[in-house]
Amino acid sequence: MSVLEVPSLVGRVVRLEPLHTAHVDQLVAAASEDRATYDFAVVSGDTTAMMAQVEGLLRDFDAGLVVPFVQVDVAANRLVGMTRYLTIRTRPHATTPFAVEIGGTWLAASAQRSGINTEAKFLQTMRTGKKPEGVAVMPPMPVDVYVNMKDEDLKAIFAYLKTIKPIRNAVRAGLPPPAPAKP
Numbered sequence: 001m002s003v004l005e006v007p008s009l010v011g012r013v014v015r016l017e018p019l020h021t022a023h024v025d026q027l028v029a030a031a032s033e034d035r036a037t038y039d040f041a042v043v044s045g046d047t048t049a050m051m052a053q054v055e056g057l058l059r060d061f062d063a064g065l066v067v068p069f070v071q072v073d074v075a076a077n078r079l080v081g082m083t084r085y086l087t088i089r090t091r092p093h094a095t096t097p098f099a100v101e102i103g104g105t106w107l108a109a110s111a112q113r114s115g116i117n118t119e120a121k122f123l124q125t126m127r128t129g130k131k132p133e134g135v136a137v138m139p140p141m142p143v144d145v146y147v148n149m150k151d152e153d154l155k156a157i158f159a160y161l162k163t164i165k166p167i168r169n170a171v172r173a174g175l176p177p178p179a180p181a182k183p
Contacts, residue, residue, distance in 0.1 A: 009123040019068035026079035030108035041106040080111035
């Protein structure tokens with residue numbers, strides 16, 4: 001069994017739940033919508049292929065390689081796709097990852113451009129302290145604080161951030177992660 005914890009991540013429009021084989025039929029239904037945008041992700045279109053994909057992801061989870069989630073549209077209480085943490089990197093003799101990537105995402109056509117993916121990536125980033133490409137969110141973000149925030153607090157932050165108009169500015173490079181403590 002994987003040493004990685006799989007939390008449910010709950011936002012206003014999306015709920016990320018740990019992937020299970022019981023999700024296969026709902027995943028096939030979501031994947032059966034218009035498939036024109038599935039150029040960059042593997043999206044199985046029938047029950048047998050989807051079961052094989054889900055079982056493969058669960059084996060990878062057990063090996064500590066990925067943390068797969070289903071994405072649920074909160075308003076409709078309907079499963080609309082998958083996403084995962086992948087490329088999980090740990091230092092030798094450490095059990096907690098120092099970096100992960102967020103990806104392997106696909107959404108049903110009806111869920112695309114709905115805000116579900118944006119909120120899902122926000123929740124995943126805030127829970128890991130890593131951007132989707134696996135790079136740590138560096139100071140001034142207090143990683144040790146926000147990774148333990150309550151779902152309600154994250155929802156409020158996300159809602160607030162959506163009210164702010166975007167600006168163009170140069171973002172300085174972050175600081176490198178601290179070296180591991182010596183025993």
